[in-house]
Amino acid sequence: MKNLLYWLIILIAGFAVYGSFGLSMNDWEIGNICPKILGIPACYIVLVCFVAALLTHFLPHSKSNWIYFFFVGIVTLIASTGTIGELTGMAKCPRTNGGIPMCFISLAICLSLLVSKFFLIKLNRRD
Secondary structure (H helix, E strand, O other): OHHHHHHHHHHHHHHHHHHHHHHHHHHHHHOOOOOEEOOEEHHHHHHHHHHHHHHHHOOOOOHHHHHHHHHHHHHHHHHHHHHHHHHHOOOOOOEOOOOOEHHHHHHHHHHHHHHHHHHHHHHHHHO
């Protein structure tokens, strides 16, 4: 089970990096696709945080878990804010070709990464 969770986190985080990279490239080329946080497109921040979380997942030290949760937590905060804004009509998230707000997808990815890592740590402590 530990091995499955370990690779599942890599798969989900890799998918998140791939998706946020594509969105960031579109924002870079077209401009004004992503909402800004302190003048920085949110998709750039999300991309950096997903890459950092993926890289820290490979580190063996228990302190890297806190770094992982820090970076995934930042994205969770951004995605939660975007989701709440989208649901209340106060903000507009970038959408997929199918019309799904990407902040919804990002929030689902973050929650799956948080839960998976939590259970992986719990399983590692048993051994």
